[in-house]
């Protein structure tokens with residue numbers, strides 16, 4: 001059985017840990033911790049192992065640590081790095097490169113410049129098989145994952161007929177469970193957002209993608225406004241909605257008017273971590289104006305990348321074909337059932 005180590009136990013690391021425990025095909029060796037705090041008791045109480053860096057052993061002497069990260073990596077097939085943005089690069093230099101281990105990084109890392117950790121940003125619907133022979137791969141960030149999921153079907157269906165994609169990202173300030181971050185009463189402008197370059201790395205540059213981003217005081221998802229400019233034969237609103245009807249990880253919500261409504265529904269339905277794991281198109285707000293189709297969707301910030309990590313892991317560890325991998329991920333995450341519940345609830349609201 002393939003053995004996995006999760007380095008970092010924050011918003012993303014906790015969710016990844018949960019699916020590894022739910023998947024009978026893989027085994028969790030343990031969790032990497034970097035700050036001596038009560039989270040360790042929580043991890044140990046689940047019967048899981050905790051590992052720390054050799055150089056940090058002394059600051060964890062009050063806890064029942066199982067060993068060092070350096071040692072556990074010698075037994076490990078794949079690391080899922082869930083460290084804060086930029087630390088994946090540091091971890092690669094300091095520890096992963098010394099071991100013959102595969103690593104999945106998260107979307108806070110980059111494929112560009114001196115701090116690149118990989119040359120591939122993964123998006124399951126676009127480049128699943130490209131991860132087959134890679135040792136280091138980045139799972140795209142939540143917004144990059146959501147954007148790819150929406151832009152890819154449009155690009156495939158309308159290719160030459162689309163002149164450009166313009167996206168405005170309204171980003172959430174902090175995650176639901178992030179109690180440390182104070183959510184300021186402000187709108188923050190984001191300079192040089194990374195999303196257009198990241199998405200371009202796997203969709204190509206044939207249709208230009210322009211992105212601007214602001215951060216707003218909410219914890220309830222990201223919201224994207226997408227304008228698709230056509231050169232001729234602009235499709236109708238209903239044709240666009242139909243295009244996304246059967247797409248993996250996309251729910252079409254008829255009467256939804258806010259991100260919180262969607263999150264509250266996920267909570268009331270007892271989805272794990274209140275995650276829907278997908279994007280939600282607000283179909284009442286899909287609009288055709290002249291040469292442009294306007295689409296509005298929200299992106300479940302932490303949830304959306306978790307099934308993607310599961311698919312990426314299957315590509316890297318098992319080189320499983322895409323259909324079988326989606327089937328296996330489906331058994332763990334029940335995405336179709338969640339989609340159906342969401343769509344039915346918002347259709348009849």
Ligand SMILES: NC(=O)c1ccc[n+]([C@@H]2O[C@H](COP(=O)([O-])OP(=O)(O)OC[C@H]3O[C@@H](n4cnc5c(N)ncnc54)[C@H](OP(=O)(O)O)[C@@H]3O)[C@@H](O)[C@H]2O)c1
Nearest residue numbers: 008009010011012033034035083084085106108142301302
């Ligand atoms: N949150 C989201 O919505 C979201 C969505 C998509 C992608 N991402 C990406 O996922 C990554 C993790 O984000 P997050 O939101 O889970 O962050 P987070 O909640 O701040 O958690 C990060 C965790 O990393 C641990 N850590 C600290 N130093 C580390 C090191 N050197 N190596 C490994 N782990 C270390 C911290 O553990 P200690 O407490 O022990 O120090 C902390 O638990 C980032 O790249 C982020 O951009 C986040």
